[in-house]
Amino acid sequence: MSRVHDMGGRFGHGPVIPDAADAPVFAEDWHARALAVTLAAGGLGQWNLDMSRHARERLSPKDYTRFSYYEKWISALADLLVERGVLTADDLRGVSDDERHELAERALKAAVVPDVLARGGPADREAGPEAIFAVGDAVRTLRPAGNRLVDGGHTRLPGYAAGALGRILRRHGNHVLPDSNAHGMGEAPEPLYAVVFPAAELWTHPEHPGDEVVLDLWQSYLEPA
Template identity: 45%
Template sequence: MNGGADLGGMMGFGPVIEEENEPNFHAPWEARVLGMTVALGACGLWNIDQSRYARESMQPADYMKSSYYHVWLHGISSLLKDRGMITDDELVAGKQLQPAVAIKRKLLPQDVHAVLMAGGPANREQTGAAQFKVGDRVRTMNTHPTTHTRLPRYARDKAGIISKVHGVHVFPDSSAQGLGEAPSWLYQVTFTATTLWGEDKNENDTVSLDLWQPHLRIES
């Protein structure tokens, strides 16, 4: 979706300002939001792509002015409400008013280490040959889906070169909609800065993105 999260190439946000000796969390609630976001994933009622879609669905103006843990708080609140796990009335009352929804599992403290160390690999068994190989010239699709996509606006309808073949990965554009993982070949595609941004850019510079086969077609 062309939402507030698709920031590549926007202007006017000012300089990058680094905080010296920045802590991981600036308030206790930020740590709780991080921990809750990770822990709630174990309930098995959404995948990582659905959780990214929930965050980027925030009103663009709100998204751009919110701190990242505010965005995450918005994300889990919206996922929990969409699945009927909690209601606004319960949040106001501060207690349970509706029966709980069935979850696949609850993350227990003794399992945290193993779950974090195992991660959640996105690669899948390879079925069928890759359509492209390193060195192929491709063009990205000109597409503006209202749903989640990992093809940012700034890289649509642009010609680039396949610079790496990563293997077969879950296709987030499908998975975020709950339409299944639709595993697809994933490639690193390299674009020159002048292709993406115009002739006044440094001709040495490049930007590479990791894109899936459905985002690409061969460029003649």
Template identity: 65%
Template sequence: MSRVHDMGGRFGDGAVNASDDATFAQDWHARALALTLAAGALGQWNIDISRHARERLSPKDYTRFSYYEKWMGGLAELLIEAGVVTREELQSGKADGISPLADRKLLAEKVAAALAAGGPADRPSDIAPAFKRGDKVRLRARSGNALVNGGHTRLPAYAAGAIGEVVIYHGTHILPDSSAHGLGEAPEPLFAVAVKSTELWEHPENPNDEVILDLWQSYLEPA
């Protein structure tokens, strides 16, 4: 089964407004980003766990929430699940004493460096790349997480089973399907794969278009 967030290629959601290049449409959006960054600096979860928290929002909330409301909804759950705050503290907006994580707070003068450093996901691995540039590959027919039922994955459902061509080998990187569930980093080869629009949609607007997807080796097989 898929989650409501996996919306790629779906009809009925309207056109993307390419002219909307506002960084923050509303003032509180910047605060949402700041809060997410500050909470992440506490070291209680990784980016894959964070993404999965947003995916786990109820379908009712996910469809009615704006982009940054999804961020806040997922963050609230993470803060409680990780024991950073209690549900009562979150509801009242007041801390019950000093947090044991207080010494990990992200100071204002360190924000720029933290943003510049990012969160590199490249890791050494004993798994050799099975493909090279120019190889034809088929994406796994079942897009779901193969390790955890209903778990996080970076293989979009609309591309499952499609045939593409490897255009870049990125090296070995943390496998989100494992990392999001505390099963270890499990690094494996990561490839950029070009998939023709005709492989993805029955009536593509531009048949010569292609979509480039970053895909882990376990998502792929020889075509």
């Protein structure tokens, strides 16, 4: 999807400066609450992880570029809650009645949170087509990068890797296809591969031409080279 979030390999945004080793996990107290409420709302079962990612990507370019990381999270969550009918805009404004919500029974209780987080949400599946590529095969990513199922939809193929030549490094088995799952079209699992690319295949002037980049890519993103 050609939206502002797909920033990999672009110039003009300045260097990436990692946090100091002793930096706090959350720079502000509300960051921890934003993460907690996002995970808790996801536990209501009204959307999946890919829908959540897509909601952040769909923020307006103006908001996306000015929001901090957790502002993006909480803003996308507000959109999802309204779009999926969990809350109304009035609810978010604090203008609502005090009736018990129909999803209240699904609320995560404190005692079960550690187990839920430890269990995670595995995306590997037994179902799906056979893998058509083997380790060592030369492949090329599709150009342009984009969702082939939904115009402007979610995809995990970054724009900087479109049309790049690489080779299969590892097969991961079948995994849920984000391009379908993000739009409520079903999991549509298919083979997922670790694909290694020379840096010079991705960028015109790589700082270290001998470097390699490994991307996890679904079978439908690839074609034989």
